[in-house]
Amino acid sequence: xxxxxxxxxxASRDGIRRxxxxxxLWIGILVIAFIWTLPTVGLFITSFRPExxxxxxxxxxxxxxxxxxxxYTLENYDRVINxxxxxxxxxxxxxxxxxxxxxxxxxxxxxxxxxAWLQFPGRTFFFVxxxxxxxxxxxxxxxxxxxxxxxxxxxxxxxxxxxxxxxWLAHTGFGLPLAIFLLFxxxxxxxxxxxxxxxxxxxxxxxxxxxxxxxxxxxxIAAFAIFQFLWVxxxxxxxxxxxxxxxxxxxxxxxxxxxxxxxxxxxFLLTAGAFVTMIVPLIVFFSLQRYFVRGLTAGSVKG
Amino acid sequence: xxxxxxxxxxxxxxxxxxxxxxLRIAVAILIPLLAIAILIWSVTFMTNRDANKALVAIVALIxxxxxxxxxxxxxxxxxxxxxxxxxxxxxxFVFVGPALLILGLYLVFPAVGTILRSFQDARSEEFVGxxxxxxxxxxxxxxxALRNNVLWLVFVTSFVVGLGLIIAVMVDRLRLEAAWKxxxxxxxxxxxxxxxxxxxxxxxxxxxxxxxxxxLNAIWVALGGDxxxxxxxxxxxxxxxxxxxxxxxxGFSMVVISSAVKGVPGELLEAARIDGANEVQIFLRVIIPYxxxxxxxxxxxxxxxxxxxxxxxxVMTSGQFNTEVIANRMxxxxxxxxxxxxxxxxxxxxxxxxxxxxxxxxxxxxxxRR
Numbered sequence: 001x002x003x004x005x006x007x008x009x010x011a012s013r014d015g016i017r018r019x020x021x022x023x024x025l026w027i028g029i030l031v032i033a034f035i036w037t038l039p040t041v042g043l044f045i046t047s048f049r050p051e052x053x054x055x056x057x058x059x060x061x062x063x064x065x066x067x068x069x070x071x072y073t074l075e076n077y078d079r080v081i082n083x084x085x086x087x088x089x090x091x092x093x094x095x096x097x098x099x100x101x102x103x104x105x106x107x108x109x110x111x112x113x114x115x116a117w118l119q120f121p122g123r124t125f126f127f128v129x130x131x132x133x134x135x136x137x138x139x140x141x142x143x144x145x146x147x148x149x150x151x152x153x154x155x156x157x158x159x160x161x162x163x164x165x166x167x168w169l170a171h172t173g174f175g176l177p178l179a180i181f182l183l184f185x186x187x188x189x190x191x192x193x194x195x196x197x198x199x200x201x202x203x204x205x206x207x208x209x210x211x212x213x214x215x216x217x218x219x220x221i222a223a224f225a226i227f228q229f230l231w232v233x234x235x236x237x238x239x240x241x242x243x244x245x246x247x248x249x250x251x252x253x254x255x256x257x258x259x260x261x262x263x264x265x266x267x268f269l270l271t272a273g274a275f276v277t278m279i280v281p282l283i284v285f286f287s288l289q290r291y292f293v294r295g296l297t298a299g300s301v302k303g
Numbered sequence: 304x305x306x307x308x309x310x311x312x313x314x315x316x317x318x319x320x321x322x323x324x325x326l327r328i329a330v331a332i333l334i335p336l337l338a339i340a341i342l343i344w345s346v347t348f349m350t351n352r353d354a355n356k357a358l359v360a361i362v363a364l365i366x367x368x369x370x371x372x373x374x375x376x377x378x379x380x381x382x383x384x385x386x387x388x389x390x391x392x393x394x395x396f397v398f399v400g401p402a403l404l405i406l407g408l409y410l411v412f413p414a415v416g417t418i419l420r421s422f423q424d425a426r427s428e429e430f431v432g433x434x435x436x437x438x439x440x441x442x443x444x445x446x447x448a449l450r451n452n453v454l455w456l457v458f459v460t461s462f463v464v465g466l467g468l469i470i471a472v473m474v475d476r477l478r479l480e481a482a483w484k485x486x487x488x489x490x491x492x493x494x495x496x497x498x499x500x501x502x503x504x505x506x507x508x509x510x511x512x513x514x515x516x517x518x519l520n521a522i523w524v525a526l527g528g529d530x531x532x533x534x535x536x537x538x539x540x541x542x543x544x545x546x547x548x549x550x551x552x553x554g555f556s557m558v559v560i561s562s563a564v565k566g567v568p569g570e571l572l573e574a575a576r577i578d579g580a581n582e583v584q585i586f587l588r589v590i591i592p593y594x595x596x597x598x599x600x601x602x603x604x605x606x607x608x609x610x611x612x613x614x615x616x617x618v619m620t621s622g623q624f625n626t627e628v629i630a631n632r633m634x635x636x637x638x639x640x641x642x643x644x645x646x647x648x649x650x651x652x653x654x655x656x657x658x659x660x661x662x663x664x665x666x667x668x669x670x671x672r673r
């Protein structure tokens with residue numbers, strides 16, 4: 001009896017000691033988490049406050065009566081989406097991003113499969129070339145590409161500058177080296193017996209690829225897809241360069257950045273606008289957190 | 304052809320087989336042609352501004368998502384028509400060809416073009432030797448941009464890696480680890496433009512006497528200071544921009560370092576404790592040496608990201624008030640000053656700066672996979 005009581009006591013004493021030892025850690029992480037969230041919370045709250053309130057009092061004053069819902073409004077969102085063009089920009093962002101994810105993944109998967117499992121002359125050379133291209137920053141491409149687009153438009157009438165196809169292909173080109181590198185790493189490590197047995201059963205390379213290799217590669221494809229999706233959705237530079245001349249095709253980031261320039265003090269528009277640009281990445285983040293982290297870590301070397 | 308021999312009874316004799324083969328060839332050639340024609344038509348349709356917007360959007364999605372698949376399948380069919388010995392020699396190029404074509408067109412060819420232009424004048428008409436590089440390294444505004452890039456490199460890299468490491472070790476010992484990580488990782492999901500607006504609001508400035516609506520000025524005034532326009536306060540404004548990137552990237556480095564910290568064997572830590580090491584000693588002498596490789600990878604990755612920093616500066620100050628960085632300057636040379644020589648030289652400098660770090664990183668990645 002006495003023994004058990006003693007261990008219980010010492011256990012609780014241990015618990016207390018452990019609590020005091022970890023107390024500085026708790027304080028530290030609380031402070032850091034507070035600092036890290038505060039700016040975003042400020043933006044979020046401000047986006048729901050009427051214009052006059054925003055300009056005459058700090059957003060933190062809502063906490064005097066946090067549940068007084070008359071101090072909140074959706075009008076900022078209505079204005080920024082319908083009047084300032086954020087709604088149209090949202091659609092454009094989707095139209096740019098979805099194909100700019102699917103196209104490079106498809107092309108990279110075909111290429112990675114060929115590099116891994118098909119024999120052709122120059123295989124090693126081309127693969128080293130592809131990996132080597134990862135070092136090239138996309139800034140190296142902008143001027144000649146823009147020139148090429150303009151020349152092509154003048155010569156043939158096919159206007160890629162300012163078009164969806166032009167920006168899809170640009171994102172494809174800039175994303176391909178990393179995509180091939182990542183997908184090759186995964187596809188080349190698939191067990192050879194499976195792929196050979198498919199050939200023995202008379203499957204063509206295309207069938208083997210679509211029915212066998214692609215389904216098996218879902219984890220790496222998902223990771224890269226999330227990375228590329230966020231990269232394209234959040235990109236400003238490529239959008240400015242290749243879509244900047246076309247007012248009908250402005251994407252969210254470019255629109256928000258233009259709003260900052262034109263209406264830099266209109267916080268009721270800027271805060272709501274910023275939140276509109278953030279909503280899709282945040283949904284992706286919260287719903288696919290595990291893939292999300294994996295994808296971003298995998299893609300962190302993108303050039 | 305192997306197939307015509309295999310299925311004579313199905314098509315009914317040799318004549319039927321020939322008809323079937325001709326049909327097959329016709330179909331296999333027609334489908335790619337048709338696919339290309341449809342793609343070209345849809346692209347011109349998408350650029351037609353009078354067309355119905357919703358319809359354009361739907362066509363764009365179908366073409367963008369499905370078009371590339373149609374092309375692959377069509378060309379694969381076309382290759383299947385070739386004589387058997389040729390077929391399997393050509394097919395890999397159907398698979399790998401589009402990738403090589405796009406890489407050549409979008410990276411190799413332009414990179415060569417940019418290098419050439421960096422030795423040419425503003426309009427890429429005449430060769431000017433090294434004049435553009437001389438400009439990059441002697442022009443006073445360029446020197447400020449280069450200085451700022453060094454500031455960004457030093458402060459972003461050290462804070463991102465340092466804070467990431469500290470937080471990773473902290474949350475490893477706390478409950479709710481996943482929640483803390485999510486909170487700190489969250490800014491990584493947001494675009495740099497969005498993050499810039501968030502922080503621009505934190506730095507918002509109102510003249511003295513008015514209510515401060517920016518968090519930083521509200522705190523500053525409450526502590527007895529005069530309201531400051533943080534973004535024009537030289538040279539500190541650079542640091543107010545740098546903070547934004549640190550805020551974005553710490554979560555990323557923390558998550559990567561955290562998984563490395565979890566890889567430190569428990570016995571190693573236990574042995575150190577038995578030998579009488581305290582927590583600080585364990586952190587410095589055991590954990591850090593053990594995860595050294597990860598720390599170096601994170602450092603190089605952050606260096607690459609920082610060298611290319613553009614959006615934050617573009618949105619916050621457009622490089623005014625001595626906050627210029629090279630990537631933003633390149634954009635301005637390109638679109639504001641229309642000097643392709645200068646812009647190309649800056650791009651080449653960026654390439655030269657990134658290359659060694661990137662090579663190191665890729666080698667690390669390849670080793671990690673083995």
